[in-house]
Amino acid sequence: MDKKPSHARTVIAYIVLIILTFLCLFFFYILIVNATRSHPQIQKGFSFIPGHSFMKNLRSVLNDANIPVISGIKNSLIVSSLSAILATYFSALTAYGLYAYDFKLKKPAFVFIMLILVMPTQVSAMGFINLITKMGMLNTLYPLFLPSIAAPAVFYFMYSYMQSSLPLELVEAARIDGSSEFHTFNRVVIPIMKPALAVQAIFAFVSSWNNYFIPALVISDNSKKTLPILIAALRSADFLKFDMGKVYMLITIAIVPIIIVYIALSKYIVAGVALGGVKE
Amino acid sequence: MAGITFKNVVKTYDNGVTVVPDLNLEIKDKEFVVLVGPSGCGKSTTLRMIAGLESITDGELYIGDKLMNAVAPKNRNIAMVFQNYALYPHLSVYKNMTFALELAKVPKNEMKKKVQWAAEILGLEPYLDRKPKALSGGQRQRVALGRAMVRDPEVFLLDEPLSNLDAKLRTEMRSQISKLHKRLGTTFVYVTHDQTEAMTMGDRICVMKDGIVQQFDTPQNLYDHPCNIFVAGFIGSPQMNFIDAQVKKADGGYALCFGDTKVISDRSELAAYEGKTVVLGIRPEDLHAEQSFFKEGNSIKAYIDLDEMMGSESYLYLEYAGQKMIARVPARYAKRAEENIELAIDVEKIHLFDKETEKAI
Ligand SMILES: Nc1ncnc2c1ncn2[C@@H]1O[C@H](COP(=O)(O)OP(=O)(O)OP(=O)(O)O)[C@@H](O)[C@H]1O
Numbered sequence: 278m279d280k281k282p283s284h285a286r287t288v289i290a291y292i293v294l295i296i297l298t299f300l301c302l303f304f305f306y307i308l309i310v311n312a313t314r315s316h317p318q319i320q321k322g323f324s325f326i327p328g329h330s331f332m333k334n335l336r337s338v339l340n341d342a343n344i345p346v347i348s349g350i351k352n353s354l355i356v357s358s359l360s361a362i363l364a365t366y367f368s369a370l371t372a373y374g375l376y377a378y379d380f381k382l383k384k385p386a387f388v389f390i391m392l393i394l395v396m397p398t399q400v401s402a403m404g405f406i407n408l409i410t411k412m413g414m415l416n417t418l419y420p421l422f423l424p425s426i427a428a429p430a431v432f433y434f435m436y437s438y439m440q441s442s443l444p445l446e447l448v449e450a451a452r453i454d455g456s457s458e459f460h461t462f463n464r465v466v467i468p469i470m471k472p473a474l475a476v477q478a479i480f481a482f483v484s485s486w487n488n489y490f491i492p493a494l495v496i497s498d499n500s501k502k503t504l505p506i507l508i509a510a511l512r513s514a515d516f517l518k519f520d521m522g523k524v525y526m527l528i529t530i531a532i533v534p535i536i537i538v539y540i541a542l543s544k545y546i547v548a549g550v551a552l553g554g555v556k557e
Numbered sequence: 558m559a560g561i562t563f564k565n566v567v568k569t570y571d572n573g574v575t576v577v578p579d580l581n582l583e584i585k586d587k588e589f590v591v592l593v594g595p596s597g598c599g600k601s602t603t604l605r606m607i608a609g610l611e612s613i614t615d616g617e618l619y620i621g622d623k624l625m626n627a628v629a630p631k632n633r634n635i636a637m638v639f640q641n642y643a644l645y646p647h648l649s650v651y652k653n654m655t656f657a658l659e660l661a662k663v664p665k666n667e668m669k670k671k672v673q674w675a676a677e678i679l680g681l682e683p684y685l686d687r688k689p690k691a692l693s694g695g696q697r698q699r700v701a702l703g704r705a706m707v708r709d710p711e712v713f714l715l716d717e718p719l720s721n722l723d724a725k726l727r728t729e730m731r732s733q734i735s736k737l738h739k740r741l742g743t744t745f746v747y748v749t750h751d752q753t754e755a756m757t758m759g760d761r762i763c764v765m766k767d768g769i770v771q772q773f774d775t776p777q778n779l780y781d782h783p784c785n786i787f788v789a790g791f792i793g794s795p796q797m798n799f800i801d802a803q804v805k806k807a808d809g810g811y812a813l814c815f816g817d818t819k820v821i822s823d824r825s826e827l828a829a830y831e832g833k834t835v836v837l838g839i840r841p842e843d844l845h846a847e848q849s850f851f852k853e854g855n856s857i858k859a860y861i862d863l864d865e866m867m868g869s870e871s872y873l874y875l876e877y878a879g880q881k882m883i884a885r886v887p888a889r890y891a892k893r894a895e896e897n898i899e900l901a902i903d904v905e906k907i908h909l910f911d912k913e914t915e916k917a918i
């Protein structure tokens with residue numbers, strides 16, 4: 278092996294990665310720095326040096342009666358976690374149904390799900406609001422996570438993943454071993470699907486965490502608001518009370534759970550599940 | 558412990574292709590039956606019907622005396638070894654083997670004993686904590702066998718379980734499976750397209766072609782009395798030689814004539830074929846170079862196209878009277894390629910087939 282070119286390549290790779298890392302982390306850094314600065318300081322401009330207003334900003338965020346941050350975090354966590362669990366589990370279940378069983382309406386069912394995939398949320402929003410009003414779910418958290426049960430994009434991802442990683446022999450082997458269909462799904466299919474579930478759980482969690490559109494339509498009680506609505510409310514506060522340090526602090530608080538979730542689940546994505554049951 | 562009975566079983570797949578047109582088969586209790594046949598003849602389909610993984614279009618399937626058509630696989634009390642192992646990738650070897658036992662609510666210590674017993678027989682003790690990914694092909698194969706063994710099934714189904722192994726391991730596993738059968742005393746149905754496996758392991762062999770059972774008999778009978786040209790050609794390696802021969806009346810019976818050769822047979826069934834052509838089958842080892850076999854007219858003087866020296870014996874690829882033949886002779890009598898050799902046909906060992914129906918005469 279020639280040492281010099283590979284050495285040069287390593288250097289270039291590092292430079293590129295450092296630039297990318299910098300681009301990614303720069304905004305986080307500015308965000309966190311600004312969360313420690315006071316409103317006047319931020320208005321003066323850019324700074325890489327943290328200020329001394331961290332505790333002050335934190336206190337003013339937590340003590341604002343109009344912005345119930347703690348319950349906002351709680352609501353967001355409930356909604357996002359349930360969305361992630363429901364979306365991944367039920368999408369995997371649906372995908373499994375279409376992948377492992379043969380029945381007459383299999384093709385139409387698949388096409389139907391794919392059609393929903395191309396329909397934007399905004400189109401069906403009015404009907405959705407109508408529906409949940411009639412069901413008495415307006416101004417509750419249910420409409421924020423229950424619809425995740427039907428997630429066509431997640432379904433499609435699961436379906437593709439099964440095609441590549443779930444040999445039907447495994448299902449057959451489980452059947453012969455005396456496993457019921459549901460038991461097979463939970464004990465054989467789900468563990469094999471772990472990497473796919475983790476990836477989709479992150480996406481579902483993050484998109485639900487960031488979701489503003491539906492909660493803004495559905496929720497009116499302050500105590501039931503999720504973080505994105507609170508951030509929006511804070512930003513549109515009247516000019517006199519407007520405090521950039523407070524806004525940055527709230528945003529910082531809002532991204533922490535996402536980072537934690539990502540770190541917690543990324544292990545599964547990177548490690549993957551050992552696939553050796555079937556001869557490659 | 559149970560036999561398996563197919564009564565007029567038909568299998569048509571959803572795409573309208575009938576793979577098994579009319580299957581009648583009776584597998585006895587504790588028997589080791591091998592299904593052989595060329596690729597795509599419906600062996601796996603048949604096996605999967607026994608397992609319940611494939612629905613039965615028509616007819617009846619019994620395990621023991623119970624009608625199984627509508628019974629789900631999990632209630633059939635069978636174990637199956639898949640061609641590509643189908644081990645649960647997320648479970649350790651130990652957990653793979655206990656998966657079924659846990660479902661059957663077998664007590665923990667009994668489960669442990671069973672796994673230990675199977676692991677000992679299969680030499681898997683050092684690997685019980687590993688995941689399938691960290692095993693070699695042969696080890697995975699043994700885990701697949703072990704997973705079936707611990708279950709005490711009524712019927713053991715194996716679909717080409719050795720096809721992914723190298724020759725040495727295959728030979729070893731072959732004898733292990735035979736031993737296992739003796740030890741367990743369970744009905745075994747074994748699918749393969751390897752005829753060595755079929756001949757060495759089976760109590761009886763079922764030769765299939767296009768979903769139709771050609772012959773179902775003991776290995777010796779299949780070899781000595783194949784019922785048609787297909788079976789004769791399928792069983793035995795190298796393949797049986799088939800020669801078109803004219804039937805003529807002669808002293809002491811009928812003469813089968815081809816080239817300069819006249820083989821005299823006293824089979825009375827040949828009367829109906831006088832003046833017609835029949836197919837004469839002769840196994841490669843029934844062509845002899847030793848002097849003692851030479852009689853009036855039974856010799857062929859053939860040109861050797863190619864010779865394959867196997868050590869103790871040699872395969873000679875011959876051309877005689879416009880037909881290709883293979884002879885298997887002891888090495889010391891063999892000659893080399895591009896020479897001529899004189900060989901005697903052992904008249905006692907010839908097989909005769911109708912040219913039209915391909916059935917044995
Ligand atoms: N799900 C299916 N749908 C339609 N046709 C099928 C299906 N499975 C198998 N077949 C067809 O049925 C025939 C028999 O298949 P089978 O798998 O039983 O063959 P086999 O004897 O096991 O062959 P091999 O030795 O190659 O494994 C083949 O022609 C195959 O194409």
Ligand SMILES: [Mg+2]
Nearest residue numbers: 600601602716
């Ligand atoms: Mg097969």
